[in-house]
Structures are given as C-alpha cells and as structure tokens.
Amino acid sequence: MFGSVILEIAIGLILVYLLLGLICTAINELVAQALSLRSDTLVQGIRNILDDPNHEGLAKELYNHHLIKAFYKKGQKPSYIPSHSFALALLDIVTRDHTGQVHDLKNAVEKLPNENVKQALRVFVDKAAGNALQVQAQIEQWFNDATDRISGWYKRRIQQITLFFACLVAVLTNADSISIANKLAQDTVLRQAVVAQAEDYLRQTASADSATVNRAMQNLKEVKKIGLTIGWEDDDTADWQWITKVIGLMLTALAASLGAPFWFDLLNRMVNLRSSGKAPPAPAEPATAKPQK
Secondary structure (H helix, E strand, O other): OHHHHHHHHHHHHHHHHHHHHHHHHHHHHHHHHHOOHHHHHHHHHHHHHOOOOOOOOHHHHHHHOHHHHOOOEOOEOOOOOOHHHHHHHHHHHHHEOOOOOEOOHHHHHHOOOOHHHHHHHHHHHHHOOOOHHHHHHHHHHHHHHHHHHHHHHHHHHHHHHHHHHHHHHHHHHOOOHHHHHHHHHHOHHHHHHHHHHHHHHHHHOOOHHHOOHHHHHHHHHHHHHHOOOOOOOOOOOOHHHHHHHHHHHHHHHHHHOOOHHHHHHHHHHHHHHHHHHOOOOOOOOOOOOOOOO
16 A cells, blocks of 8 residues: 555656656757757867867868758758768868869878878778778768767757756746655545546657647646646745755756656556556455255
C-alpha cells in the first residue's frame, strides 16, 4: 500500500514535469531560431577548425564558396554542413589560386599562410601519399570529429537557456514540487485522479515529439481542475513557508530543464510499473449447495 502511494505521487510529479518541460522545449526552439544559435555555433566551430577567429581568412573563403552557399537559407548561414561538402570546398580553396589555376596539392598546402591548418593538412597529405581522395576522406573525418565537439558547445548553451526558462515557467505557474507532493500524499481521490490523467495523456500521445504546447497547456488546466495546486490565484503561503516554496520551485525548474522526452519515457515506465503491480482480483467463491431437508 505504502509503495503504491509513493508510486502514484511520483506519477503525479512526473506528469507536471513533462507538461512544463514541453513548454520549455517550445520556448527553446523559438529562441534558437530567433538568435540563429545553431548556425552561429557552427560558424564559431569552423573558425576554430580553420584557425580563423576573425572570419577574415579560410573560414570566410569557405562560407563564400558555392558548395557551402548552397546550404544558405534566405541569406542566413547554414546550421548544418555535410563533411563531404566541407572537404571538397576546403580542397578547392587550398589548391586553386586567384586565377582559377589548380596546383599540386602538396605544394599548395605548403604555400598556406595559416600555419596551424598547414600543419594539419600536411599530416593528411603525407599519410595519404598525395592521394587526393584519401586526403579528402581524412578531412571529412577531421570535420566530423570537430562537429562532435561543436554539438557539445550547442548543447551546453541550450541547457543554460533551458534552465533559465524552466525557472521562469516554474515561478509563473507556481508549480511547487514540495506542495504538489504533499497534496498528493494527503488526498487519495486527487492522487488517483491525477494518475488517471497521466494514463489518459499517454494513451493520446504516441511520443514526446508528437506532443504540442497547446496539449501541454490544456492538460495543465485539466490537472488544475482536478484539484492540484498550480497557479498563484489560490496561493495561501505563509511568510515562514516561503523558504520551502522557493526550494520547491527550484526542484521543479531543475526537473523541467531535463526536457520532455526524459519525463515522457519515465512516465511510461512508472505507469506500466503501477499497472503490472496491481493485485489480481480475488477469485469468486464457489457457491455451496444447501443441504436438502
């Protein structure tokens, strides 16, 4: 019984985190698009790869190359460049002079003014014994390794933005984890209603990606109608309880910042665990015949 109560409280909290996480994810996407975070992060990464921090040398030439310009959208720099296109564009820039004449790859590399890029390409040329296709393959691998690091930069920036908006959403909705958990623990009817809401949500939603912000907002309203404390209008927090409330809001913000996919998968597991843990109905007792007089 006690374990079932804990599981149901967890399901209620996870549902709230999932719905708030969906809102944070949507805000992140809007911010990332508005600020061109993906393309800007890629630009920074390519400047680092080509040792061109001021975007005045190889990085500038690369972005002006037609193979790369093909990925521009409405004049905006691309947020993704295939390694094949990067390697071909770079080789073309290195081997072709301003007159359009193509020079021997090894000699062209030695004429590069950029010492760091020259050193990297020299290793590729020597290892491939001058074979241009092998050099191209090694440049592609070089770029792929670097973009893994670039992806890490982008994820860290997004995590910081997510945490900021998760704090904002938690405060605006007054989603206090401690208060929610206490109310669920004390009210059996509310707890069961929230669990039913979570089960219904999972039945209607195939995956976290298929969920929408409108659905999240609607489900938050439904959860509130059931009786779960979300919102400020009915808040009656006493002065001495504000420390607990701040902690509860911080817990909610940290949880929501983990993202909707994490909580969607966990909610699925918890609901399945609860369903599998239900005791089977007791078998009906066989009717006994009354003795005849």
